[in-house]
Amino acid sequence: MSHNRRLDELLARVRDQAGKAGKEEDFASIFTMLREFRDSVGPLKYDNGAKWKAFGVIAALGAAWTLAYFLAPELQATLGDAGYYIMGGFGLALVVLLAVIGTANAAFDEISDIIFEKDIAFDNGLTEVEVEDGHEMYERLRERFGDFRSRGDESRYIRDLVKGEWTGTEHSFPFEYYVFHYVRVYYVTVTKKVGNQTVTTRERRTETLYRYGLLLDFPFAKGIAVTSGGGSYDYPEGFQPTSESFSGSFEVGADDRQTAARFLKPAVVLAFTEMNAHFSGLNVEIDREGKMNIAFSDSDVLDLERRSSIADPDAFEAEIRSHLALPKLRMLLQFVETLKKHNDSNF
Amino acid sequence: MTPTLIVLCIIGLAALIVVSTIVSVRNGIVASKNRVKRAWADVIAYQRRKLNVIPALEQGLKDHQAYEQGTLEKITALRGSLAGLSADAVDVGRLQQVDAQSKSLLAGLRVTAEAYPVLKTSELYAGWMRELAETEDNVAAAITIFNETVQSFNDAIQEWPGSAVNARYNRERPLETFTDPAAQAGIEYRPTFSRQ
Numbered sequence: 001m002s003h004n005r006r007l008d009e010l011l012a013r014v015r016d017q018a019g020k021a022g023k024e025e026d027f028a029s030i031f032t033m034l035r036e037f038r039d040s041v042g043p044l045k046y047d048n049g050a051k052w053k054a055f056g057v058i059a060a061l062g063a064a065w066t067l068a069y070f071l072a073p074e075l076q077a078t079l080g081d082a083g084y085y086i087m088g089g090f091g092l093a094l095v096v097l098l099a100v101i102g103t104a105n106a107a108f109d110e111i112s113d114i115i116f117e118k119d120i121a122f123d124n125g126l127t128e129v130e131v132e133d134g135h136e137m138y139e140r141l142r143e144r145f146g147d148f149r150s151r152g153d154e155s156r157y158i159r160d161l162v163k164g165e166w167t168g169t170e171h172s173f174p175f176e177y178y179v180f181h182y183v184r185v186y187y188v189t190v191t192k193k194v195g196n197q198t199v200t201t202r203e204r205r206t207e208t209l210y211r212y213g214l215l216l217d218f219p220f221a222k223g224i225a226v227t228s229g230g231g232s233y234d235y236p237e238g239f240q241p242t243s244e245s246f247s248g249s250f251e252v253g254a255d256d257r258q259t260a261a262r263f264l265k266p267a268v269v270l271a272f273t274e275m276n277a278h279f280s281g282l283n284v285e286i287d288r289e290g291k292m293n294i295a296f297s298d299s300d301v302l303d304l305e306r307r308s309s310i311a312d313p314d315a316f317e318a319e320i321r322s323h324l325a326l327p328k329l330r331m332l333l334q335f336v337e338t339l340k341k342h343n344d345s346n347f
Numbered sequence: 348m349t350p351t352l353i354v355l356c357i358i359g360l361a362a363l364i365v366v367s368t369i370v371s372v373r374n375g376i377v378a379s380k381n382r383v384k385r386a387w388a389d390v391i392a393y394q395r396r397k398l399n400v401i402p403a404l405e406q407g408l409k410d411h412q413a414y415e416q417g418t419l420e421k422i423t424a425l426r427g428s429l430a431g432l433s434a435d436a437v438d439v440g441r442l443q444q445v446d447a448q449s450k451s452l453l454a455g456l457r458v459t460a461e462a463y464p465v466l467k468t469s470e471l472y473a474g475w476m477r478e479l480a481e482t483e484d485n486v487a488a489a490i491t492i493f494n495e496t497v498q499s500f501n502d503a504i505q506e507w508p509g510s511a512v513n514a515r516y517n518r519e520r521p522l523e524t525f526t527d528p529a530a531q532a533g534i535e536y537r538p539t540f541s542r543q
Contacts, residue, residue: 266486
């Protein structure tokens with residue numbers, strides 16, 4: 001059996017085991033398989049030697065054909081345009097071969113991504129949850145939170161949902177991370193020349209956008225929104241803490257000023273100012289039933305850069321065995337803990 | 348429209364702009380000073396919150412027979428200093444004194460808790476200690492915000508045209524920001540400013 005065929009079989013088994021893995025320890029057998037293959041069969045990469053040979057032969061034949069076609073007028077007269085089609089055929093074959101060679105090892109990255117993303121979830125206690133009806137979930141959230149209102153015109157739904165649990169020094173709590181998909185529709189005036197006439201029309205354009213956020217219980221305050229990233233809120237009272245940095249970035253709306261004053265203690269105000277430097281369009285709302293929504297426009301909260309792949313099993317195993325912390329998620333959850341800590345007082 | 352009328356209109360418009368600017372800058376300085384006062388009041392309010400916690404901590408110490416003389420003296424001294432802080436007058440010197448006493452007390456209470464294991468494991472006492480630590484966090488944050496407002500106020504009266512308007516109308520003096528002498532003691536470097 002050829003090296004490439006055996007590698008195909010290995011990758012199929014690795015992909016299958018990666019898909020089934022339910023905890024980090026389940027990846028151990030994958031690394032064992034990869035190392036065994038590397039030590040007994042050969043390098044963990046596809047052998048493209050035969051394909052490069054085929055590329056060389058096709059390139060030489062194509063060049064010979066092109067030369068013959070242009071140097072022999074009688075051949076041109078006999079074949080006509082068919083000669084160009086044959087040249088095109090050679091060119092197409094070369095492009096297809098290049099694409100096959102270029103993507104041969106893409107499976108390594110694809111499988112490495114599956115393992116890496118699963119390990120991020122294991123290390124951070126995250127579980128992806130299937131969203132049964134994203135549109136219905138959006139409607140429910142829209143009823144509760146201002147960040148979902150006045151945002152987008154169509155195709156609004158919750159695309160992804162991930163559940164997690166934070167264990168802090170003073171507060172531990174479950175949370176849900178969501179990805180909200182929406183489309184903004186807008187019109188532009190376009191002027192075109194049709195013959196001698198200039199025609200002005202309004203053309204419809206769309207822009208697909210996303211918001212990200214956390215949902216959790218916050219029983220210590222109710223009916224307040226601290227916002228810097230739009231939305232539509234129905235709280236009657238405004239409030240301005242003393243900090244100019246805070247007031248320059250955030251607006252506060254609450255059911256009553258006392259709620260706002262109690263919630264926005266100096267340490268909380270500074271925590272908001274700090275978060276504003278790391279998150280764009282940050283909106284924090286606690287609805288009247290004590291449910292908190294922290295929404296923002298940053299897409300990289302659950303992202304981490306992978307440094308190695310299954311092509312180098314030793315380095316990749318070391319990376320997987322290390323704790324893959326998500327600094328921005330951690331920052332958000334510590335922020336929530338700060339808010340809880342300063343609002344759970346008996347005073 | 349005659350040339351004289353045009354010139355008069357231009358002079359009138361210029362005068363209106365100058366007067367509006369003076370009024371706006373003067374009011375800006377007043378608003379800035381009011382923000383400083385509000386920030387100071389927040390600092391005092393959070394410092395005084397400690398008065399709610401201290402009796403409970405004292406009771407905790409007594410309940411567990413943890414009569415550390417040094418700690419009880421620190422409590423008395425802090426209580427006296429807190430009573431001397433006024434929300435109406437910015438007094439950074441006295442605030443520094445309270446801040447130092449407060450930090451010293453918190454450190455002393457932690458040492459006392461270590462020495463009395465029963466006290467350390469008392470949930471009630473731990474709760475009050477947590478409350479005191481959170482109040483300290485809020486005092487520190489309120490001081491940061493106070494310093495921010497003082498800096499903004501000082502800029503308003505020292506930068507032109509604020510400096511000119513202040514010299515003529517508001518006549519405010521630059522305010523002192525809060526600095527932690529204990530933290531500064533460990534730093535040898537002192538920046539020299541040619542002119543304040």
